[in-house]
Amino acid sequence: MRKDLLMNITSFIEMFLIRMNVIENDSSKIQLQIDKMKQLRAEYDTKEVKYHTFSKDPSKPIPGMTLQESVNLDALTKYLKHLEDKYIEIKRIMLKKYVPVQRKADLDEEMIVTLKRRDLAENMNKELQFCHQRLQIISNALTSWVKSDMSSSFQDLVEEIQKTKSLHVTIGDQGIVEELLEDDPGKAKEAEILLGYIERFNELMSLGEYEKAACFAARSPRRILQNIGTVNKFKAVGKIRGKPFPLLLFFEAIFSTSHACRRPIDAELTLEGIKCGLSEKRLDLVINWVTQERLTFSEEVGDVICDYGEQDTYNKAKCLALAQMIYSECGLHKKALLCLCKQGQIHGAMEYIQQFKDFTYDDLMQLIKLCPHTELIQCLTREWNGKPPSLSFGLAILQLFSIGMKTVGIKLLQEISKGGKGIIEHLMINDPFCAFENWQEVANICLQNGFDKLSRDITSVLRSQAGVTEISEEDNTVNLMEHVFW
Incomplete structure (x- = not known):
């Protein structure tokens, strides 16, 4: 009996020890997990302090600090030092990554000054080359004259060179001897200057400096850059988001400088410019161009402005006034009269008819068909300033009823x-x-x-x-x- 009791106690102790081992192992695992979570939490707090330099809500505790640290002066001083260092670091990075707008303006100004200096240097270089080549020809001519019997004067020899261009020069171009002996180097190099303008314009276009290219084209000598070819180059650029339309910049430049030129802008460029301004809904620019600048008007320009007025009813009266001025300038009196009537200026239209006496009976009948204003028809069918009626009231009535204008x-x-x-x-x-x-x-x-x-x-x-x-x-x-x- 006693032996059995001992065996039971032994078995109980063994089972107890086994369970203790299991519990200890589980406790160890749990402790490891707790330590890992504490480590992750500490790393997270460190990152939060590092990246969150300010708190959106001042009433909340400072991120990364415990409640005890947030009321500790030393801890707060240390944290303030950390924020100041972070601010300095961010400011240093910003100075590297970003450039102030003023700096960009300064760079643009420096580039303009540099380009001007380059142009001056190129012009000076061309003049010096010209002088060098001319002196070289004179030197060769003098050498030939000295080696000869000097029976003729040196001046006669130079004149003979100009006529025959027979002098051998080291520059290898016999055809430029006469040009080099000219007194005006600008005349001799005019073709090169024009070519230089074209090259400079293409360079500005390739760099995306469209505003400068437009101004450069407007100031080009002999208007070599004011043509449809230049217009097509600006059209090919298209519109650039957030920037002015390059084609509109070109027309603004050439129209604004046209008053300083002896000849106005030709009809083709005028038409393209008006179309461009209206397509960009810049009627204010078109009004300024038509009324202030030197352009070449045509029937097509007036028609384009009239069509725009039909679409933009708010500005229809302005468009009709512009078109009427253009038609009058071109001698298109029928269309000018129609514009006056559509504006409701009936008395002005009657004065216009009296001023220009080339309106036929059929022209006036066509006018009331296109603009059937009651007041206009009454004025045309009655005496005006002591003169007989221009139209028949009876025929006007019959015409209106026959074309469906019964009202x-x-x-x-x-x-x-x-x-x-x-x-x-x-x-x-x-x-x-x-x-x-x-x-x-x-x-x-x-x-x-x-x-x-x-x-x-x-x-x-x-x-x-x-x-x-x-x-x-x-x-x-x-x-x-x-x-x-x-």
Whole structure:
């Protein structure tokens, strides 16, 4: 019995020891995990202190510091020193990575000064080369003259060289002897100067200096860079986001300097410039160009501005005024008159008609078709400044009804019906264009559209005229020529 009890106690102790080992192993693993988490937390706190140099919410504790450290003066002083060092480091990095705008402006100014110095040096170099070559020719000529019998004067020899260009020179170009002996080196090198301008322009375009290239083209000698070829180069660049349109810069440059030139900008460039300005919705620029600068106007320029006014109804009146000025300058009086009428300047249009007497009856009928203003038609069909009417009221009514402008015709009939029979009779008697048959047709139109009284007044005036007899359509026995034989 006692032996069994000892065995049980031994087994219990063994099991207890085994469980203790398991618990100790688990505790060790847990402790390792806790230590690892503490290490990660410490690393995270260090990074947070390193990268977060300020707190969005001042009421919260400073990141990376414990509550005890946040109220400790030494810890705060140390942390402040850390922030100051970080600020200095960031400022140093920013000075390396970024350049101030003022520095860029200074560099641009330095580049401009350097380019000017280069241009001056190139011009001086060309002049010196020219002088050197001319002196070399003179030296060779003098040597040849000394070696000869000197029977002729040295001046005669130089003149002979100019005529025959027979002197052997080391520069290898016999064709430039005459040019080198000229007194004006600028004339001799004019082709080189023009070529240099073109090369400089291409260089600016390749560098993306489009504003400078535009100004350079505007100042080019003999306007060698003011042509459609230059326009196509700026068109090829297209639009650059955040920067002015290069093509518009070119036209601004050449138009702004055109008043200083003896000849205005040609018609082709003028048209392209107006199109460019309107495409960029810069009507203000177009107005300035048309009114202030020296351009060559054409019918196409006026048409482009008119079309733009039809799209931009807010600025339609301005566009019509510009187009009217261009048409007048080009001698296109019909279109200029139409612009005046579309602006509502009826009295100005009538004065324009009186000033330019080359408007035919058909021109004025076409005008009321394109611009059927009631006031305009009334002015054209009545006396103006003691002069007879330009159009027939009756024919104008018939024209409006025939082309589908019935509304305008009815407004005219309403206005004329207010004047009574006296006005009708005055119109009919003083109308040299409208025959009685046409007035009868007008009376029928009035009757069909509810103007019974107006129709009766017209018919009454027709009957009252001497030699006029109303013939019924049913009476086919009337002899129209009977009065001739009695």
